[in-house]
Amino acid sequence: MAVKNLLEAVRETLHDALARDERVFIMGEDVGPRGNVFLITKDFVEEFGHDRVLDTPLAEASIVGVAIGAAMAGMRPIAEIQFADFIYPAYNQIVGEAAKMRYRTAGGNTCPLVIRTPYGGGVGGALSHSVSIEALFYHVPGLKILAPSTPADAKGLLNSAIADDDPVLFLEHKKTYRLIKGEVPPGEYKIPMGKADIARPGSDLSVITYGLMRHFATQAADELFKDGIDVEVVDLRSIRPMDRETIVKSATKTRRVLIVHEDNKFGGVGAEIAAIIAEEAMFELDAPIRRLCGPDVPAMGYSKAYEEAFMPSPERIAAAMRDLAAF
Amino acid sequence: MAVKNLLEAVRETLHDALARDERVFIMGEDVGPRGNVFLITKDFVEEFGHDRVLDTPLAEASIVGVAIGAAMAGMRPIAEIQFADFIYPAYNQIVGEAAKMRYRTAGGNTCPLVIRTPYGGGVGGALSHSVSIEALFYHVPGLKILAPSTPADAKGLLNSAIADDDPVLFLEHKKTYRLIKGEVPPGEYKIPMGKADIARPGSDLSVITYGLMRHFATQAADELFKDGIDVEVVDLRSIRPMDRETIVKSATKTRRVLIVHEDNKFGGVGAEIAAIIAEEAMFELDAPIRRLCGPDVPAMGYSKAYEEAFMPSPERIAAAMRDLAAF
Amino acid sequence: MKSEPTVRETLPEGLTPDRLREMYYCMVLTRTCDDRGFALNRQGKIPFAATCQGHEAIQVAAAFALRKGVDWLVPYYRDTCMALSFGVTPREQLMCLFARKDDIFSSGRQFPNHYSVPDRHIASISSIIAAHVTHAVGMALAHKMRKEDAVVLTSFGEGSTSEGEWHEAMNFAGIHKLPVVFLCENNEFAISVPQKMQMAVKNVADRAVAYGFPGVICDGTDPLASYTTVREAVERARSGGGPTLVEAKCYRAMSHTSDDNQLQYRTAEDIEASKKRDPVPRFEAWLTDRGYIDAGGILDMKARAQQEVDEATDWAEHQPMPTAEDLYTHVYAEGPLS
């Protein structure tokens, strides 16, 4: 199998979807001749034309709103928000409209639509190009939210998202784009949504995480293994629907849970993970449920010190693991 | 002390703030001659003039954005979003701008601004006039979120919000407007934010809740008391900052926790409450942490059956209490 | 509307005496439904009613200017007459008023008049003002990409043009010269807020300049003038000429909805004055003057409308309500998930 980085996996998946399905088209800011700010759609416009690789005006509400209308009319739009921080102006269209379309029409109108956006820090994106947005959307019934962390998962989940009959928010961690490489299955490879991945099986402690943190946690786990602590790393991959079963099973097995995410702690996705375990497996645990997350400040800043202080690192994850294992 | 309903308490507080402080003004749709759709600002325009009770264009992003600018320039705007469901177009201004203003300027620019909005169901508001929005905002550092449930708390917290130097989202449950009456202290009565209220002390089980559900839970608790089950009802009042101390203390005391909110369950405010307890007091509990919440469907519908099926009722809360007490 | 008789040949293209009578019938039917809604509300049978009185002429004209089965409507909550003229039946209308389970628009989930009939080419709105306008643009984009012949007509009030999303929709459509007609039904109020507190221009149509396509004005209480104007816009869209912003000057005879009382912000005289423009009796007189219809024909139509609406009311009232289980349907294609 070909080894690709995550960016290449996304690019290949988008490319093949355009080639395979006439209903698919891409729209967003600078996706045309510029080929997207990370060069994900580079050369697409030459191959598929301006209609199917559409440079939109600088207006996120209409990027999503127009995509919704096209989806209602039978297309399969893939809308891009250039950086996750710029999704706020489209909040009404995503939360108020797309997520409720099927429900409000009792199935009459639907919008099969993918919204892709790069999120997260670690690339010097400063206060307004580093945000994590999953917790601002994961509460919304009607939406699906995917956050793959490996090239293969990116391809498998993006293909599932494009084939899905409902709106999907597809989150790509910027730092994984070039950092993370792996084998990518050929063809229209798909992974079902709502299934977590055991990134590393283990018996002493479970880390529940997703996105870039999967890799940091696995790194930390490898470190702890040298000291005889065997950590299981669960990568959710899909934030909504969430794989309760795998979460509860892992917690029950290792009896110690550390939740890790880059996003701010209070009200983050980790809150729901903890609540699920507290509901379903509390008496199986030997230690409190811990969360290691981004701190509750508005954002990481531009200066490197802010970014480093904000983001959980392999070292800090390892320390939190040791601490919990010793509880 | 005068007995007022919650709507009257809000009205009186707004009135007195306008009378007391020249920097205060109200802006929103139909707040002028119409006096707000619930008549909260009735007759204000005659007393304070169109400038200070400003009918805005039908455009929520600018209602908040203009208020932010005015706040940056030294005013104390109170912006109204007519129904919470219409706050989505202002999401960028609230989450991307107001919440980060102080932080991004290292204290240089600030926006002391109150955004009031009626939320919640039970009044036949159908799919787009019934939503709960607290979980869409409570993850955002830089914001404060208040959700009082009694007339006195509404006054005390609204006065604190107006005096506060940061943006505050002030949530008024529509169903409490006329349903809930109580004594309201005179003058510029204030309650500190971030302090929960023990609505009903008890020893056998804790209900952690807020908004309309405080009243339903108290009602249910009174019912259970007849059977010898003594339930403590904690009304958060302030969603962010959240009173961890009171939550943990109550959980530790009663050793059984039921979280109740009207908003959808998955990723709701209850998730963080559960996570806090699982973090700090898990081994003090004799039962799993349960959540009784709105189901994970996009909204309650217009037909009464939907509303009834969606909203936790005193009966359903009582049943959940009994179940947990018997665990 | 001029009062001198007109000969048949001067009817705008696409209109015939039969179609004129059909238009009149749609207006009568709508008025009957509208009144029924308020009567049911007063009787306590339904909690909420909204009205289109004063908007009927532009609405029927817009529906008749489109090709049924080909073109698409993305109407707003005030478009009862447009919907009934485009194929929605009185039974369907009453089902949404009663919020019954088999209400085809939303299964009793949305407020009344939030139409959605995909098989008759009517697309959904929420109650969030102006959010549907970009959807209409996206539908037009899809039609253009597939080289289909369909035109999309979307409507909204003058207040809705203040929303940022409205601007974005107009702008997008202008850039791509999409086959879409933007219809503003200007009744001078957004709930209580008068036009002058909503915009600093006299005509909404003036705003089209900003988007590079024509803005035109018609008397929205005159079905013929409205028809001619909308039809021209539809033809422009169909022939690749791009969007048009049509502003129909009409008025709101009643309060915003059954929850509103316009006497709180308007004088009784102002309200009475506007009612003089009632499109239904005026179109009736126009048709009679020209011999398209006579007193007997009018009575027949009114009776037929009454009967249709009575029948629909009785029928709908006895249809089943949604049940608690219905809360969980249509969350996702594969059912509820979480």
Added chain:
Amino acid sequence: MKSEPTVRETLPEGLTPDRLREMYYCMVLTRTCDDRGFALNRQGKIPFAATCQGHEAIQVAAAFALRKGVDWLVPYYRDTCMALSFGVTPREQLMCLFARKDDIFSSGRQFPNHYSVPDRHIASISSIIAAHVTHAVGMALAHKMRKEDAVVLTSFGEGSTSEGEWHEAMNFAGIHKLPVVFLCENNEFAISVPQKMQMAVKNVADRAVAYGFPGVICDGTDPLASYTTVREAVERARSGGGPTLVEAKCYRAMSHTSDDNQLQYRTAEDIEASKKRDPVPRFEAWLTDRGYIDAGGILDMKARAQQEVDEATDWAEHQPMPTAEDLYTHVYAEGPLS
């Protein structure tokens, strides 16, 4: 810019030979800072730089058309020359490039050029395009409510006018005739997207019609023409005449930022052609022709700018970085909470 000599009396009101030389100096200083940013970026000393080359004339003109200490600026990220002309110092500029702890705009939190100097009447922006435009309107509303004399000038690119919030800001300001000047710096590109994919009109100024106030165009590479145009708008605002939309036609000489490469979407010839309009040498020639400055004066100013920027660079580079603890300051007035 005409090349025949002009006599002193024909200078626009508010300008003197001294002020002209100051304007020129601001442009030279800006160019020096701008070049320094890119040099530091190439040296790997700072990760990111942005440019205002091609925009200097309109920016200096806008700053000079305002009353310092009275009026307010709400500029955007491309306004280095506007900021330096309105009181931002080279040290402050370099501190934000280096993202140092004592960077007064944001303490190294925001990308460079996100100004915020409340005591010198410059208000903050985020990186979220057009989000600041309603703030400027709100500030103008506050000034009007308090019957203060202050005018607010806010700026943005032509691409920014596509955002819904931009429309809402314009609309609000028009309704209330607020003392605000909207300045569009039209450089024909939004990153890679050319104006014709951004709007279906030739001039952004044409959009003002929709809001009931004047839209005017000036050559944004000509400081005098720009000054005259902006000043007229400022005077209109100050005297209660309401907002103006000023469109300054300028160009973007370099790529969008140091992260962009405009050769991906523009031809080299197109880029070279636009550079012929470079405002700095053109203003220099104009001043020289008229005897406002001579070769020696120019050299002096360039040397002074170089020295200021060198000094600022050395100084700023040695200022402390933020530390991990600094992450937690200024979350709320009372500190971090949760």
